[in-house]
Amino acid sequence: MDKLRKMAVFARAVELGSFAAAAADKNVTPTIVGRHVADLEAMLGLRLINRTTRSMEVTDAGQRYYHGCKTMLDQMAELEQDVADRKGVGPSGIVRVAAPEGMGTLLMDAAESFQKLYPQVLFDLVFDNDQTDFVSAKVDLAIRLAISLEDSSLIVTKLTDTRLSLFAAPSYLESYGVPTTVQELDNHACLAFGGSRFGDSWPLLTKTGLRKLRQPWRMVINQTHIYREALIRGMGIGLLPEIMALDLVEAQRLSQIYLDDSFPDVGVFGVYPDKAFQPHRVRLFLEHLRTTLAGNEA
Template identity: 35%
Template sequence: MNQLLAMRAFCCIVENRGFSAAAEQWETTSSTLSRHLQHLEAQLGVRLINRTTRHLSLTEAGERYHAACLDILQRLDQAALAVADDGSEPSGTLRISVPLVIGTLELGNWLPGFQQRYPKIRVDLSCEDRFVDLVAERFDLALRISGPLEDSSLVAKKLTVSDLILVAAPGYVSRQGLPRQVDELATHQLLGFTGSNEWRLNSARADTVVVALNGRFKTDTITSLHSAALAGLGIAAFTRATVQQNLQSGQLVQILPDYNAGQRHYFALYPHARLLAPKVRVFVEFMAQHYTSV
């Protein structure tokens, strides 16, 4: 029996929480993976996985062996990558999951520069706001915007922390005037998301002011909110990273610059810190550099 192959099969079964998904990822059959597991258990003399027709769980011995397998396989793979990564240009298809805002409103800020720097990397981008299963759905990494992340089995590299700032189109400001105090927002059209009824604005003095969203327009997508702001329909809140180019080009102006509506953390998520392919490593480094400059 090829023990390393059996160890990889065992880890794949665990990571995919079942034989069918693991077999699909390996492009093999469930019975083949089952044989690898049976041979491994026979060699070790212990049961690694308790399995029924509907449920799979690690035994106590299986948990210990899985942790050891991950460590061994990651070290082997990293050693192989270190030998292969001999200074040659990173290449291959990079499959990335990103939220809608990064894949649409921010795309032009980073993708042209990345493709120019790494012409041999093909980007396969999936844009949706749900949290994907990186392993089961075969993503190399994901970018996420959120508050501080909870503990997870994934590696989370923080790219930046961006303030939510208030912005409006110059045409709106010309018609309705520029608010200079927070209480003046009550007379303005405040654009927000469906289900959100207020902003909590924080000042440099650490004061927090609650402002009711009284505008005539709400939406459930950030792209339509952005379009409404650009069309001069009112004042909206976006991360500075999202509207940086709009501010630089004069399409939007910042409102009440001493206040923000909170902060959002930008993360790169990937399964293993010690198992980064060159194409993943350079992308994470590029995005960290990109957001540092915003």
């Protein structure tokens, strides 16, 4: 236990950038912080932190040791919380989730309903369309949309399926008509989502298989909420996962367009690090999210 205490003090010194700040955080003196770091260095036979009276610099060995310490300390805290949860105390702590910003409303709905069941659980929600770096972002769970998703370094579980489909504002379709074939799209303003993993094309599912459909895009937009807004304003036709557009269809702000050819289904995946211990609160929320998304697709 004494060694774990030294590791915790060392980790805080690295995170806060000074012995004095770590001392204040741990309610000890800077001298004790220095002694704990020195004890670890003596045990390892390595310099972890180069320090002067005015500054400190973490060595390469110190950085590696810090990441190992952080992983171990986090897993111990999660294990203690998991044991407490199973004793009937109830889950608590923070669930950090990263998701495409087009999933914002759905994810907030799931978090809100989850907190009604488990009010001691807090959420840190990060919305972006990039691949998540679990280490730097300190994320417990990421939501990704893809036709297929394989990553040997991560655990991947499918939450639901949703179909890609074309949408446009009723006002646009009243002015320009409703296309029924791919060829008729040439006579329409088509908007591309610049953050798509499909690049500058739409994946079209034909009788002969999947092919790329490219149009002279009237506009390319890389943020989902702006993309949806452009469609609502009647600026053109766009491709979205149905799960990101059904609320607007129900509100009659967008209409779904059906062609002779169709677009493929995409999976909504939950992705998390392949680590030995996953907090009970994260497992509970993952299953709650699966149920919530399935209900939205029903």
